[in-house]
Amino acid sequence: MATKILLQLMLVVAVAVLAVEATGAVEFTYNGFGGARLSLDGMATVTPSGLLLLTNDTNMSKGHAFHPDPVTFRRPATNDTRNITMPSFSTTFVFAIVSEFLDLSTSGFVFLIAPSKDLSTAMPQQYLGLFNRSDNGDPRNRVFAVEFDTVRNPEFADIDNNHVGVDVNSLNSTASATAGYYHDDGEEEEEFRNLSLISREPMQVWVDYDAAATEVTVTMAPVRSPRPRRPLISSKIDLSTVISDEAYLGFSSASSIVLVKHYVLGWSFSLGGTPAPPLDYRNLPKLPRIGPKPRSKALIVALPIATTAAVLAAVAAGFVLLRRRIKYAELREDWETEFGPHRFAFKDLHHATGGFKDTRLLGVGGFGRVYRGVLPSSGTEVAVKRVSHESRQGMKEFVAEVVSIGRLRHRNLVQLLGYCRRKGELLLVYDYMPNGSLDKHLHSHGGYDVRLELDWARRFHVIRGVAAGLLYMHEDWDQVVVHRDIKASNVLLDAEMNGRVGDFGLARLYDHGADPQTTHVVGTMGYLAPELVRTGKATTRSDVFAFGAFLLEVACGRRPIEEEDGVDDDDDRFVLVEWVLGHWREGAIVGAVDARLGSAFDAAEADLVLRLGLACLHPAPAARPTMRQVMHYLDGSATLPDLPETYATFNTPAAMEIYKPKFFDSWSTWRSTTSTATSGAAMSDIALSGGR
Incomplete structure (x- = not known):
């Protein structure tokens, strides 16, 4: 009889084990990470107190931490292997972001589910150690992530610099919201309260996927607060088409120039429809102390005595x-x-x-x-x-x-x-900017080999970067920013040879839709739009004119206006736009490309850059493209219209009447009256690159 009962119990246990295996239920909890077998790479480490630290004091690097074992997200629901289902899952974790500055951060972090732990090709900074320029948005990534981003990147259409986003194979979030939670105080309408991701305070997040409803919800709140009933984000996403049959769970982050530390204090996960196990707040590791230690009672008593002694010592010294x-x-x-x-x-x-x-x-x-x-x-x-x-x-x-x-x-x-x-x-x-100004490389200051330092691919990359920066200034920022001195010497190159617009000493701001005010004419000869010389009003169109001169300068390797030593005659000055127009009228515009490149350049791109430069240099401001149109042309999403056969520039009577008398014939007078302003334009170039 006893043997029969024992056999029955063993059968029940076997059935229960088979049921767990059939449903694929998985569950784990980390109340701190001391002794955990996490798979770490890059900057990620576990501190002696049990904190998971994703980033440290290393600039431009990344860190990843994964649960060591892969999770099987699909398996047959019955003996029929054709009936494979994607189960629901739930996870919760507590994190804190500690920035070097209270109001400044340059990176966030993500919780992710990925088919592999190898993220070696991912980039730091805005890519959060998750993707790079080429694979961002690739459906083959098979990655689901929730980002907590502290920088607004227009590249990814971010809503602000303190947001939570649901990401599928891309950092362009399918759904996002400003970080915060809905506080339920018994009123009919729940109150939304903001949370600052860089507040240095721990916060808890719950991420749940309902397989039956194909819905992802993200909820957050200050740590130890009850879980809000209303989630921050609720989005319809069928993750069965995203997450691979077997995948890894973990976190990813990256660093930049501002030092930011990303901590995870605790983490739990459940696969199979049950909520993630609750975290034990009492056993979570504590964050490192930030700021001075609190004063003890003994210190309060001794402080007046110490103050008196300090005053006496101060008098002596x-x-x-x-x-x-x-x-x-x-x-x-x-x-x-x-x-x-x-x-x-x-x-x-x-x-x-x-x-x-x-x-x-x-x-x-x-x-x-x-x-x-x-x-x-x-x-x-x-x-x-x-x-x-x-x-x-x-x-x-x-x-x-x-x-x-x-x-x-x-x-x-x-x-x-x-x-x-x-x-x-x-x-x-x-x-x-370790690589100095574009001007130094382009015109061979300091012994640079132009063929090696500035091949065509790098020139085109710099042009696109400068155009993106100007578009942000003209249209995407809170106000319109007119730079007023766009030129090669004010474009700086970082360690990766990315072009960055510098020297805002002459910049002017005005509200979108407002009329810019008349100012003194400042800038650099060859980059100044004719209407600016005539009216004194700097606008985005005058910036576009200077950008056109910049395009020709980068493509041709020559300055917009070159004067021969000892020659004061205007007719003997070399005017780059006229030279390029001559090639265009002969039907061989790519012949104007920098001869030092030889034949090592993309002819189609060179043709586009040179014709776009001429379009931006049109004497009529309304005929010039906007910077948004410029970006469309450079990205290939729009076709640059053909230049009119009657294209007019400095050598036409109308343009000479407007521009040349004010510039060339009185150049020495203009230069003497504006030398202070133009020397200011050169200052930031020196400041960031060590001279021209």
């Missing part, structure tokens, strides 16, 4: 401290509170540049000197521009840069990281 205070003195004014980006202490900049030693000098411009530095707190390389405070034009340039570039965020614009003011001088801190 007053002379030394006074000299030190004068050495590092700074200035602050009311307008800086409203417009200023991150402010650096002069002491930090002094140490970063080795006391502004001559060995760190990058170049000398019209307003001061520029130094290469390394920030002591982060190890980030920067360029520090030291501007004379007594110069009225220098102050004007400084304010314009702080107000404009200090708030712009785009991968093809040189980033102003911060500033400092002290008696007698201003200091601007920029991203350091």
Whole structure:
């Protein structure tokens, strides 16, 4: 009898095991990651306290962490192998993003389900270590992800710089929302409360997939808060067409120039329709202390005594401290509170540049000197521009840069990281551009081999980058930003030879739809639009004109206007646009391409760039394309219309009447009256690249 009962029990257990295997149920919980067998690569590591740290202090790198074993998402529901189903699943995790700065971050992270743990081809920065330029959006990725992004990237159509998105094979989210949660206080309508992803506070996320309804929901709330009844995101997605039969679960993140640490404190998962196991908040590891330790009672009692002793010591060493205070003195004014980006202490900049030693000098411009530095707190390389405070034009340039570039965020614009003011001088801190200005490479300053440094593919890549930056300034930012000095020397090249627009010292801002105000004519000869010389109104169309001159300069390797030594006659000046027009009228426009390239260039792309340059240089502002149209032409999504046979430029009577008398015949007078403004235009180029 006992044997019979034992056999029956064994049969029940066997049936239960088979049922679990048939349904493919999987479940795991990590209350901290100490001793966990996670599969880590890149920067990812588990700290001694049990925190999963995805990113550290390494710039431009990435980190991945995966549950070690693959999860089988599909298996036969019955003995019929043709009936294979995709089960529901649920996961929850607690995370925290800790930025070096309270109000600035340059990367986020993602929870992902992928067919492989190998993400070696993924890129850092905005790609979050998940995809790269070529495979973003490829349906063969078979990747489902939920992103927590702290930067608004127009490239991916992000809604803001603090959002959650549901991603399928692409960082262009299928559904997204500003980070936050719906607080239920018993009222009929739930209140939405924002959450700052970079608040340094831990938050909990729940991601659920209902296979029957083919619906993904994402919910979040501050840690230890009840799970909100209403999810933040609810999106119809059939993941059976996305997730592979066997896939890996994990997290991915990447770093950039601003140091950001991404922590995961706990994680659980359930496959098969049951909710993810709850996390034990008591056993979750604690985040590292941020800021000073709280004062103890003993310290509160002893503080007055210590203060008195400190005052006496300060009196004894007053002379030394006074000299030190004068050495590092700074200035602050009311307008800086409203417009200023991150402010650096002069002491930090002094140490970063080795006391502004001559060995760190990058170049000398019209307003001061520029130094290469390394920030002591982060190890980030920067360029520090030291501007004379007594110069009225220098102050004007400084304010314009702080107000404009200090708030712009785009991968093809040189980033102003911060500033400092002290008696007698201003200091601007920029991203350091290791490859200097495009002008240096294009015109062979410093012994560069143009054939190696600037082949056609790199030139076309730089052109597209500059165009994307100008489109962001003209149409995609909160206000219209007119640069007023687009030229090769104001385009800087980063470590990957990406083109970035720099030097916003002459920039002007106005609201979309508003009429720009008349200003002094500033800029560089050869890039100034005829209507700007005539009316003094800088518009996006005048920027497009300068961009057209830039296109011809990059393609042909020659400056827009070249003067021979000792020749003052206007007729003897070389005008690049006239030279290109001559080739166009002869039906051989690609003959104007930089001869140093030989035949190593894409003829179709060269033809497009040269004709687009002529279209942008049209004397009539309304006939020029907008920067959005320019991007369509460069991307191949629109065909550039043929130039009219009656195309007019500087050699026509009408254009000569408008432009030439104001420029060429009185060039020496114009140059003497605007030398201060144009020297300002050269300053940022020196600041970021070490001279021309």
